[in-house]
Amino acid sequence: MGEYPEGTSSTSLHGSPNASQLNDDFKLGTFSIDEYRPIKVVVIGAGFSGIIAGIRFPQRVPNLDLTIYDQNAGIGGTWYTNKYPGLACDIPSHCYQLTFESKTDWSSFYAPGAEIRSYLQSIVDKYKLMRYIKLRHRLVHARYDEPTGKWHLRIRRLMVQTNGAGSEAEVYEEFEDTADVLFTGVGSLSRWGWPDIAGLRDFKGELFHTADFDVGNKTWQEATEDWQNKRVGVVGVGSSAIQIVPALQPRVAKIVNFVRGKTWISTPFASAKLAELLKRDPDAQNYVFTDEDKAAFRDPEFYKHFRHELEADLNSVHQSTLKDSGMQSNARAAFHAHMVKKLAKKPWIADLLIPQFGVACRRLTSGPGYLEALCEDNVDFVATHIKHITSTGIELVDGTHQDFDVIICATGYDYSFHFDFPLIGRGGVSIQEKWTPHPSTYLAVCTDGFPNCFMSLGPNSGVGSGSLLVLIERQIDYAIEATKKLQRERLKSIEVKQEAVKDFDAYLEHYFPKTVYSEKCRSWYKMGKEQGRVVALWPGSCLHAVRAIQYPRWEDYNYEYADGVRNRMHWLGDGQTYDEKTMQGDRAWYLSDEEVDIPPGKASSSYTKPN
Known part of the structure; x- marks a missing residue:
C-alpha cells in the first residue's frame, strides 16, 4: 500500500510535496531559532489604539521597525479633533484609563475632554512615543502585494511653509512606504460629515x-x-x-x-458605588473630586480598591441589554x-x-x-x-x-466602517467592496482577503457596557501575537480563513435578536438605521470579548511560507539559539525571575537537601 490513498497525488492532500521531495529540496537555515527576522509594522492613528500599540509592540516584538501615522497635528485621535462645548467622557473617568497607567487626580467623575487628551499626552511623553509617531501624515492608499507579502502604502504629508511676507501656506507631498504588518486604529469616530438637510x-x-x-x-x-x-x-x-x-x-x-x-x-453610571466608596452624595450628577478625595487616591491600596470596585460595577450590567x-x-x-x-x-x-x-x-x-x-x-x-x-x-x-x-x-459620524482611503487586499478587492452591504470580520480583529492586517475599534468592537479601553488593549495584544508568529516562524503571510469569518458572522446573526439592540430605534450601532444588522457592537459583554480573544485560535488561519521555502520546519534554523552561537547573553534564561513559574503553596526557589 502506498503513502497516499489510491488516486491521490502527492501534493493534493496538503498542497505540499511528498517526503522525498522535501528531503531533496530542504536546506537548513543559517539563522538561529530565536534570531528573529526584522519586521516592519505600520500603525494608522495616534489615538488610544495607536498609543497603546506604540508601547506594546516595541515591548514585545524584537527587531521591530515601527511607524505610527496620524493625519492630525497632535496625538489623541477623537480627543484631539473634538473640542465642542461640554466635551467630556460619558463613563467614569477612573474607568477610562489604561490598565497599566493609573491617574489618581481626575478633576471630576466625568473628565472633560481636555483632561483626557492631557492624560494621553503624558503617556506619550513617559514612553517617548514621538520617536515612532509622525503627525500630519495621512494614509491615502494601501495595497497588499501578494508576491512579496507586504503592504504598499501611500502617505500624504502636510507641511506648513512660511513665505517671505510671513504668511503660512499648506503644502502636501506624497511618498511610498511598506509594511510587513498593517494595524489600523482609526476607530469609528473619525469620519464625520454634514447632515443631509436642505439649505x-x-x-x-x-x-x-x-x-x-x-x-x-x-x-x-x-x-x-x-x-x-x-x-x-x-x-x-x-x-x-x-x-x-x-x-x-x-x-x-x-x-x-x-x-x-x-x-x-x-x-449617573456607578454613582451609588461612588457614594459607597467615598461616602458622597449618591445623587451627584458629575461629582467634582475634592482635595480630600485626591489625597485618599494617593494611597496605592485605597486607589487600587476604589478603581477595581468601580470598574467591576461597570462590568455588572450586561444583562440589562437582554430583552x-x-x-x-x-x-x-x-x-x-x-x-x-x-x-x-x-x-x-x-x-x-x-x-x-x-x-x-x-x-x-x-x-x-x-x-x-x-x-x-x-x-x-x-x-x-x-x-x-x-x-x-x-x-x-x-x-x-x-x-x-x-x-x-450634533449629528454624528459615518458609521459604515468604510475607511476614507482605499484598502486593497487579495485579488484587487477593496475593504469597501468586502464590507458591502455590511462589514464582516473574524472576532472584530481581522477579515479574510486582507493578510497581515489587524485592527482595533473596527466593526463589532464596541461594547454596550463595560470598559472599552481594556478591549482595545486586548485587541492590540492579539495583533502582537499574530505579528510574533509571523516573525518567529518566518512566514510570508497570515490570513484568517473565510469559513472562520462566516462562522463569526453566523454567531452575530443569532446573538443580537435576543438583545435590545435589535429593537426599532435609530442608532449608530446599526449604521444610523432604525432596523438592520448591528455592526458596531461585540456580541456579548466586554468581559466576554476579552476572554474570546485571549488565546488566538491559530487553526482558524491560513499561512504562506516565505518564497523558496517548502518545508514548514524551516524556522528551526541552524539548531541553536542566538546566545549560544554568539556566546553572549544569558544561556540559562529559563532560570530568570521572569521565566520561573513557582506554584502556589509551600514553594521555594531555593534548593533544600532531602532528609
Whole structure:
C-alpha cells in the first residue's frame, strides 16, 4: 500500500510535496531559532489604539521597525479633533484609563475632554512615543502585494511653509512606504460629515459640526465668551448634543434643541458605588473630586480598591441589554422615573423624549445636567422635524421659522466602517467592496482577503457596557501575537480563513435578536438605521470579548511560507539559539525571575537537601 490513498497525488492532500521531495529540496537555515527576522509594522492613528500599540509592540516584538501615522497635528485621535462645548467622557473617568497607567487626580467623575487628551499626552511623553509617531501624515492608499507579502502604502504629508511676507501656506507631498504588518486604529469616530438637510450651506451665521468645532488655539469657553446675546440652534440628541446643551445654556441668550428621535437618559453610571466608596452624595450628577478625595487616591491600596470596585460595577450590567431580563425592566423603570422627575418643570418634554424601545437600544448616556438645562427658561425643546435651513435660521415642516446666530450640528459620524482611503487586499478587492452591504470580520480583529492586517475599534468592537479601553488593549495584544508568529516562524503571510469569518458572522446573526439592540430605534450601532444588522457592537459583554480573544485560535488561519521555502520546519534554523552561537547573553534564561513559574503553596526557589 502506498503513502497516499489510491488516486491521490502527492501534493493534493496538503498542497505540499511528498517526503522525498522535501528531503531533496530542504536546506537548513543559517539563522538561529530565536534570531528573529526584522519586521516592519505600520500603525494608522495616534489615538488610544495607536498609543497603546506604540508601547506594546516595541515591548514585545524584537527587531521591530515601527511607524505610527496620524493625519492630525497632535496625538489623541477623537480627543484631539473634538473640542465642542461640554466635551467630556460619558463613563467614569477612573474607568477610562489604561490598565497599566493609573491617574489618581481626575478633576471630576466625568473628565472633560481636555483632561483626557492631557492624560494621553503624558503617556506619550513617559514612553517617548514621538520617536515612532509622525503627525500630519495621512494614509491615502494601501495595497497588499501578494508576491512579496507586504503592504504598499501611500502617505500624504502636510507641511506648513512660511513665505517671505510671513504668511503660512499648506503644502502636501506624497511618498511610498511598506509594511510587513498593517494595524489600523482609526476607530469609528473619525469620519464625520454634514447632515443631509436642505439649505445647510445657505446659512449666513456661524455653522459648526461637533466634530469640527474649530476654535483655533482657544478653549471652547474662550471661543464662546461673546455669545451672551446669541441664539443657538443645536441639532441632534446624541451624546454630543446632550453635553453641548447644558454647557452653553448659562452662556447664551437662547438655545433651541431640535430633536428627531427619542432617547433614554440614565442616572449617573456607578454613582451609588461612588457614594459607597467615598461616602458622597449618591445623587451627584458629575461629582467634582475634592482635595480630600485626591489625597485618599494617593494611597496605592485605597486607589487600587476604589478603581477595581468601580470598574467591576461597570462590568455588572450586561444583562440589562437582554430583552425582557429583570435588569432591563428595572433599568426602564428607574430611568423613566429619573427623567420624569428631572423634567417636572416641563413635563411635556418627557412625553416627546422618553422612548418605547428598550434601554441601551441607542447608545446610553447619563447626560449630567441635560434634563435640567431643558427646563431652563432660555432653552426650547423642539421635536418637529426640520424642513430646511435658510440664510437666517431653521424652518420646520409645519412652516414655523426661527432665526439663529449659531447652528451646531450634533449629528454624528459615518458609521459604515468604510475607511476614507482605499484598502486593497487579495485579488484587487477593496475593504469597501468586502464590507458591502455590511462589514464582516473574524472576532472584530481581522477579515479574510486582507493578510497581515489587524485592527482595533473596527466593526463589532464596541461594547454596550463595560470598559472599552481594556478591549482595545486586548485587541492590540492579539495583533502582537499574530505579528510574533509571523516573525518567529518566518512566514510570508497570515490570513484568517473565510469559513472562520462566516462562522463569526453566523454567531452575530443569532446573538443580537435576543438583545435590545435589535429593537426599532435609530442608532449608530446599526449604521444610523432604525432596523438592520448591528455592526458596531461585540456580541456579548466586554468581559466576554476579552476572554474570546485571549488565546488566538491559530487553526482558524491560513499561512504562506516565505518564497523558496517548502518545508514548514524551516524556522528551526541552524539548531541553536542566538546566545549560544554568539556566546553572549544569558544561556540559562529559563532560570530568570521572569521565566520561573513557582506554584502556589509551600514553594521555594531555593534548593533544600532531602532528609
